[in-house]
Amino acid sequence: MTDTKPRVPAAEPESAAHTALPESSPGFVSVIGSPAARNPRDRRRRALRDNLEGWGFVAPALVIILGLSLFPAVWAFLLSLQEWDGFSDPVNVGFDNYAAMATDGDLQAALVHTFVYTALFVPTSVLLGLFLAVALNRRIRFIGLYRTAIFVPFVASAAATGILTTYLFSPQFGLLNQMLQFFGIPPQGWLEDPNQSMVVITIMSLWGQAAFTTVIYLAALQDIPADLLEAARIDGANPWQVFWHVVFPQLAPVTVFATIWQIIQAIQLFDLVYTTTRGGPLGATETIVYYLWDAAFKQLEFGYGSAVAYGLFAVTLVITIGVTIYSRRSSMKAF
Amino acid sequence: MTTLEAAPRSRPVRRRPSGWHLVLAPIAIVFAIPFVQMFLTSVTPAKDINKFPRDFFPSALTLDGYEKLFQTSDILLWLGNTTIVSAIAIVSHIVLCSLAGYGFARLTFRGRTFGFLAIVGTIMIPTQLLMIPTYILFSRIGLIDSLGAAIVPWLASAFGIFLMRQFFISLPAELEEAALIDGCTRLQVFFRIILPLAKPAIATLAIFTLLGSWNDLVWPLIAINNDQAFTLQLGITNFQGPRRTEWSLLMAGNVVATLPLIVFFLFAQKQFIATMSFSGLKG
Numbered sequence: 240m241t242d243t244k245p246r247v248p249a250a251e252p253e254s255a256a257h258t259a260l261p262e263s264s265p266g267f268v269s270v271i272g273s274p275a276a277r278n279p280r281d282r283r284r285r286a287l288r289d290n291l292e293g294w295g296f297v298a299p300a301l302v303i304i305l306g307l308s309l310f311p312a313v314w315a316f317l318l319s320l321q322e323w324d325g326f327s328d329p330v331n332v333g334f335d336n337y338a339a340m341a342t343d344g345d346l347q348a349a350l351v352h353t354f355v356y357t358a359l360f361v362p363t364s365v366l367l368g369l370f371l372a373v374a375l376n377r378r379i380r381f382i383g384l385y386r387t388a389i390f391v392p393f394v395a396s397a398a399a400t401g402i403l404t405t406y407l408f409s410p411q412f413g414l415l416n417q418m419l420q421f422f423g424i425p426p427q428g429w430l431e432d433p434n435q436s437m438v439v440i441t442i443m444s445l446w447g448q449a450a451f452t453t454v455i456y457l458a459a460l461q462d463i464p465a466d467l468l469e470a471a472r473i474d475g476a477n478p479w480q481v482f483w484h485v486v487f488p489q490l491a492p493v494t495v496f497a498t499i500w501q502i503i504q505a506i507q508l509f510d511l512v513y514t515t516t517r518g519g520p521l522g523a524t525e526t527i528v529y530y531l532w533d534a535a536f537k538q539l540e541f542g543y544g545s546a547v548a549y550g551l552f553a554v555t556l557v558i559t560i561g562v563t564i565y566s567r568r569s570s571m572k573a574f
Numbered sequence: 575m576t577t578l579e580a581a582p583r584s585r586p587v588r589r590r591p592s593g594w595h596l597v598l599a600p601i602a603i604v605f606a607i608p609f610v611q612m613f614l615t616s617v618t619p620a621k622d623i624n625k626f627p628r629d630f631f632p633s634a635l636t637l638d639g640y641e642k643l644f645q646t647s648d649i650l651l652w653l654g655n656t657t658i659v660s661a662i663a664i665v666s667h668i669v670l671c672s673l674a675g676y677g678f679a680r681l682t683f684r685g686r687t688f689g690f691l692a693i694v695g696t697i698m699i700p701t702q703l704l705m706i707p708t709y710i711l712f713s714r715i716g717l718i719d720s721l722g723a724a725i726v727p728w729l730a731s732a733f734g735i736f737l738m739r740q741f742f743i744s745l746p747a748e749l750e751e752a753a754l755i756d757g758c759t760r761l762q763v764f765f766r767i768i769l770p771l772a773k774p775a776i777a778t779l780a781i782f783t784l785l786g787s788w789n790d791l792v793w794p795l796i797a798i799n800n801d802q803a804f805t806l807q808l809g810i811t812n813f814q815g816p817r818r819t820e821w822s823l824l825m826a827g828n829v830v831a832t833l834p835l836i837v838f839f840l841f842a843q844k845q846f847i848a849t850m851s852f853s854g855l856k857g
Contacts, residue, residue, distance in 0.1 A: 286684075289681070289682060289683050290683040290684050290685075291683075292681060292683065292760055293677050293681040293682065293683025293684075293686060294677075294683060294685075295677075296673045296674060296676060296677030296681060296760075296764075297673070297674040297677040297678060297686075297689055299670050299673065299674070299730075300670040300671055300673065300674035300730040300734075300735055301674060301689055301692075301693065303670070303729050303730045304693055304696060304730055304731065304732055304735070305692060305693075305696065307704070307708065307726070307727055308696040308699050308704060308732070309692065309695075309696055309699075310707075311703070311704040311707035311708050311711065312696075312699050312703055312704060312707075314707035314710075314711075315703050315704065315706060315707050318706060318707060325710065371601070374594060374597055374598055374601070375598070377592065377594060379591075379592040379594060379595065380591070380595075381595070381598075381599075382598075384602065385598045385599070385601070385602045386843075387840070387843065388602035388603075388605045388606045389601065389602060389605045390839075390843070390846070390847065390850075391605075391609065391836060391839055391840070392605060392608065392609070393839075393846070393850065394785065394789075394832065394835035394836060394838075394839050394846075395608075395609075395832060396788070396789035396791065396807050396831060396832065397789065397791050397807075398789075398791055398807040398808075398810050398811045398831065399612075399807075399810070399828045399831055399832045400608075401811065401814070402810065402813075402814065402824050402825070402827075402828050403608045403611070403612060403828065405814070406611065406615065406821065406824075406825070407607075407608060407611065412623075412624070412625075412628055414607070414611065414628075414630075417628065446605065446608060449605075450850060451850055454847055454850045454851045455850075455851050458851050503700075507700060507701075507702065509702075509792055510791050510792055513791070513792075513795070513811070514791070514811055514814070528702050531702055532705075532792070532796075535705065535706050535709075536709070536796055541706050541710070544706050545703075545706050545707075548700070548702045548703040548705075548706070549703065551700065551702055551703075552699070552700055552702075552703050555700060556698070
């Protein structure tokens with residue numbers, strides 16, 4: 240299951256020369272095609288050979304990818320119209336599963352929890368990335384060390400992060416409560432407190448993922464032409480003004496991308512919940528995907544689980560399209 | 575806030591230390607704390623761990639946690655399993671995605687545009703939608719509870735094809751034309767001329783695949799219940815129930831699962847950052 244998707248290639252491999260050439264120039268074809276290619280039968284044979292060759296290159300990957308995504312996606316839709324536990328005979332129920340979602344209190348609670356996490360995580364991760372990128376975008380001593388320290392948590396898995404979270408935020412002996420005690424603040428329940436658990440998960444998500452927004456902002460900052468900044472400074476803008484009026488507008492596309500991307504990530508939160516709270520305490524961290532996983536693989540409601548998955552897909556699409564349209568409109572005003 | 579652009583390359587005058595150190599040093603320390611605690615706790619004697627307030631540095635160093643980890647769990651087996659999954663995933667990604675990326679970038683054949691759009695379209699499909707049918711499919715073909723279940727979804731990815739196609743499109747075509755005139759076949763051209771030029775893109779692809787396949791949790795969690803076929807991430811996650819108080823053992827497990835990637839990151843930081851900026855990676 241690839242948890243990963245590409246993004247617009249802002250940073251292409253350096254060595255790539257940016258000269259996209261047409262796939263085969265006319266001269267190329269005439270060189271390969273011998274004089275005999277003028278004969279229609281030879282031409283047809285050549286076309287057949289080209290098709291076979293082309294499909295030979297792409298087919299192995301294509302079959303695997305479509306077989307493990309397009310085919311299951313269609314199958315999931317058919318499943319969502321059934322009631323099935325994987326063993327007994329499936330019962331066709333039409334759109335009942337979708338209708339049931341509207342009155343499912345646990346699902347609505349999961350929706351709220353997911354929304355809370357998204358509202359906590361997305362703005363903080365984008366702003367933190369922006370701040371860290373600005374801070375790291377300079378040549379000072381130890382800058383390599385700072386970058387490494389901030390970027391290396393990116394390789395931490397959800398499993399490792401989960402164990403670290405339970406350790407650092409342990410109400411009994413965790414480092415966090417120890418530090419609070421040092422400042423005279425009473426110990427907190429953290430993951431065991433329904434009001435704090437989602438905040439803890441957000442903090443640790445930021446720890447592991449700040450590198451991503453930072454890196455894309457860093458790349459964007461370095462793409463801003465130096466004369467633009469120079470011009471603003473000569474016109475008498477102070478650094479703060481230069482940032483908000485010159486630099487920040489240049490970063491708008493990255494901000495839109497990062498926001499959409501982080502929203503999609505946030506809506507799909509599962510791993511870190513599983514490795515820390517398993518949805519608790521009192522269901523306070525049960526997200527949509529956690530609920531989906533539980534419905535499908537614990538309660539064995541394959542049909543209902545598939546319907547929830549399609550609901551999630553629809554919500555993700557709507558949000559992505561919404562953010563894109565909104566940013567197009569507002570940026571037209573802004574520039 | 576002083577200046578925003580990267581400071582001028584070489585300024586002969588030595589300037590006073592930047593005020594940004596006061597911002598960056600504390601942040602760097604905060605970011606480092608979880609891994610530092612992980613390493614320290616893995617070598618801390620049990621008697622130090624259960625006292626409160628605990629000292630940041632252990633009173634003595636011990637490998638008890640590691641010893642217990644290796645003796646009482648199958649961690650080495652899981653490490654082997656994960657290594658197999660990631661190795662196959664990387665090799666398969668490099669071969670299949672490069673071939674397909676090259677095909678879509680350079681060859682003319684009927685259905686090319688349609689095929690590429692179909693691949694790119696699958697990027698929109700969230701993995702959660704695929705879990706249930708893939709689980710059913712894998713149980714029908716007998717892959718569930720075996721390492722194969724963890725391997726197959728990582729053989730190729732739409733992202734990989736997209737990445738490689740972008741790269742191959744940017745290569746000048748003259749290189750291949752000359753070789754084709756000299757009588758090389760397409761496959762020869764691909765392996766002898768194109769692939770060696772694609773090293774930067776292949777590095778990105780390999781790191782992307784390594785991170786994703788090494789750290790994957792949700793799919794192995796669903797597809798593998800047999801602890802002989804556990805991946806490393808699944809294994810250390812399952813520690814948490816029965817052994818949730820044996821912190822030095824837990825952290826030793828964490829070190830085994832994370833250290834390979836940390837070391838890799840330190841050696842190939844530039845490539846990791848290139849990969850990060852190309853993809854969202856984490857789920």
